[in-house]
Amino acid sequence: MHKDLKNVSILYVEDDDFLREHTQDLLKKIFKEVFVAKDGKDGVYVYNEHLNQVDAIITDINMPEISGIQMAKIIRKIQEKSNKNSPIIALSAYNIEDYSFQELKDNFAHYLRKPIQVKDLVINVNKALKGELEDFI
Numbered sequence: 001m002h003k004d005l006k007n008v009s010i011l012y013v014e015d016d017d018f019l020r021e022h023t024q025d026l027l028k029k030i031f032k033e034v035f036v037a038k039d040g041k042d043g044v045y046v047y048n049e050h051l052n053q054v055d056a057i058i059t060d061i062n063m064p065e066i067s068g069i070q071m072a073k074i075i076r077k078i079q080e081k082s083n084k085n086s087p088i089i090a091l092s093a094y095n096i097e098d099y100s101f102q103e104l105k106d107n108f109a110h111y112l113r114k115p116i117q118v119k120d121l122v123i124n125v126n127k128a129l130k131g132e133l134e135d136f137i
Contacts (some may be wrong), residue, residue: 005122007130009033011050013043013059014091015066026118027058040066044074051078054086056125061092061099068092069099073106087128091116110134 009032013017014020020036023108035050040063047054057075061068072088079085087109096104096111104111109128112120124134 005030005031005032005126007083008125009035009042009049009050009056010051010125011035011037011047011054011057011059011086013037013040013046013057013071014065015039015060015063023118030118039063040068040071043068043071043077047075048078051074051082051084056086056129057088058088058121059088061090062094069103072078076107080136089128091121098110110132 012024012027012034015038024034024036035046037046059068068090089110090108091112091114093114110124111134112124
C-alpha cells in the first residue's frame with residue numbers, strides 16, 4: 001500500500017499548528033509530495049496553486065474563516081471547471097452525527113474522527129483514490 005502512495009501528492013489542511021507540523025512530517029514519509037495549508041482559505045489558495053499536482057485532499061472540518069466543508073464546496077466547483085476530481089477526506093474531533101449527512105456525502109469521500117491513526121488515514125486515502133466512497137450512514 002505504501003509503495004502505491006509514493007506516487008501520490010496530497011494537500012493537507014489543518015489549523016492546529018502542532019498537529020499540522022507533526023502530521024505533515026509523518027505524511028511526507030508516505031506520500032510523494034505533501035502540500036500544506038493552515039486553514040480553509042489557505043487550502044483553497046494552495047489547491048489552486050497546485051491543482052494539477054494534488055491527487056487527494058485531507059482536511060480538518062472545524063477551522064476559522066472557512067470551514068473544511070465550505071472549502072470542500074469551493075474546491076468541488078474548481079474541480080468541475082477544471083475536470084479534475086481529487087477526493088477529499090474529512091477529519092474532525094466531532095462525531096459524524098454532528099454534521100449534515102448530505103453535506104458530508106456531497107463533499108467528502110471519507111470521514112475520520114480525531115485523533116487519527118496514520119494507518120487509518122492511509123487506508124482511507126487509498127480507498128478514496130480507488131473510487132471507494134464511505135457510506136456515511
